[in-house]
Amino acid sequence: MFNVETIRKDFPILSREVNGKPLVYFDNAATSQTPQQVIDVIVDYYSNYNANIHRGVHSLSQEATDKYEQARQKIQAHFNAKHAHEIIFTSGTTHGINLVANGFSSLLTKGDEIIVSALEHHSNIVPWQMLCERTGASLKVIPMNQDGELVISEFDALLSEKTKLVFVNHISNALGTINPIEYIIKQAHLVGAAVLIDGAQSTPHIKPDVQALDVDFYVASAHKMCGPTGQGMLYGKEAWLKKLPPYQGGGEMIAEVTFEKTTYADLPHKFEAGTPNICGGIAFGAAVDYMNAIGFDTIASYEQELLEYATKNLQSIEGLTIYGTSKHKTSVISFNLDGIHPYDVGTILDKLGIAVRTGHHCAQPIMDFYSIPGTVRASFAFYNTKAEIDALVVGIKKAKMMLS
CATH class of the missing domain: 3.40.640.10 (Type I PLP-dependent aspartate aminotransferase-like (Major domain))
Structure with missing residues (x-):
């Protein structure tokens, strides 16, 4: 049986703090974390x-x-x-x-x-x-x-x-x-x-x-x-x-x-x-x-669950736009808050211990297509949790309040 809390114990970095807050690592599309076994x-x-x-x-x-x-x-x-x-x-x-x-x-x-x-x-x-x-x-x-x-x-x-x-x-x-x-x-x-x-x-x-x-x-x-x-x-x-x-x-x-x-x-x-x-x-x-x-079928199933949970909760935030809404996608959500630069959102989230990627993600033609400077990208892995997604939602709302 897949137990995310047991899995998380394999990753030493997930127990550290950033800016006095528990690390929430949502930059997996840039690089994943490394288990103790490796x-x-x-x-x-x-x-x-x-x-x-x-x-x-x-x-x-x-x-x-x-x-x-x-x-x-x-x-x-x-x-x-x-x-x-x-x-x-x-x-x-x-x-x-x-x-x-x-x-x-x-x-x-x-x-x-x-x-x-x-x-x-x-x-x-x-x-x-x-x-x-x-x-x-x-x-x-x-x-x-x-x-x-x-x-x-x-x-x-x-x-x-x-x-x-x-x-x-x-x-x-x-x-x-x-x-x-x-x-x-x-x-x-x-x-x-x-x-x-x-x-x-x-x-x-x-x-x-x-x-x-x-x-x-x-x-x-x-x-x-x-x-x-x-x-x-x-x-x-x-x-x-x-x-x-x-x-x-x-x-x-x-x-x-x-x-x-x-x-x-x-x-x-x-x-x-x-x-x-x-x-x-x-x-x-x-x-x-x-x-x-762990098994790739198990990984895919759990990450899909995270994606659906995060998508639903982020869509509830007024003024938040998600880019990339294909029915066939993996656990990546690129988004922006109306009138707020993605870099500023990412900076506030970092102060809360939440690691996301901001910018054009080395995919500038995509950003040009949407006529935007970049996005905030939250990317999830099998060692992430719904509680971490809840923290992301709270962090985005705080960033919106501070930057609007």
């Missing part, structure tokens, strides 16, 4: 077997290598990749996106088209703009509607034989909208386009099956999933990863080096130049174990 794995690595991996003959190196590659296998199993070498360890979602964008620089030519959506994080806009500048390809955008949903009929109209790549997020970081990626992937494949899905916001709530999705690339970050910062993963179909050139040169990604010619290592090492974040990779595996032990 912290212990990090401490264990640096305390007992800190060594560089691969090629080392001494015991510590072999132990670290085994743990690191076991973590890769855990990630493979979690996402249901066909092969462990289809999992490339990265520094995070942004790294994975840039790796793919760099690789396609040699595959695109002038006249080719790539498609992104209006709901993207800047990390899934800027690399593709840079790619277009390098190759002469054109960037097309799937528009959104007032509910914060993609206009899929417009996506259908954008697709053509010129379309080579399609990139969308699984879930919007700014609005919480769950995009219909199954349909997007299927339709893109009908015209021969490859698809990359940004899973930074989905993986804390959903357990994606990359084979069932038939997606070509899927990226995610450990720090959204109760893991460490500076660690993520790129899944790529083996055929695509073999086709793309290396992103970086250096140690580990080579097979043989001479001054005349260098040959590259097999997957996954071809894309993992230099000393990796060894501890981060191992801790990522531990974080996946932790979340799977």
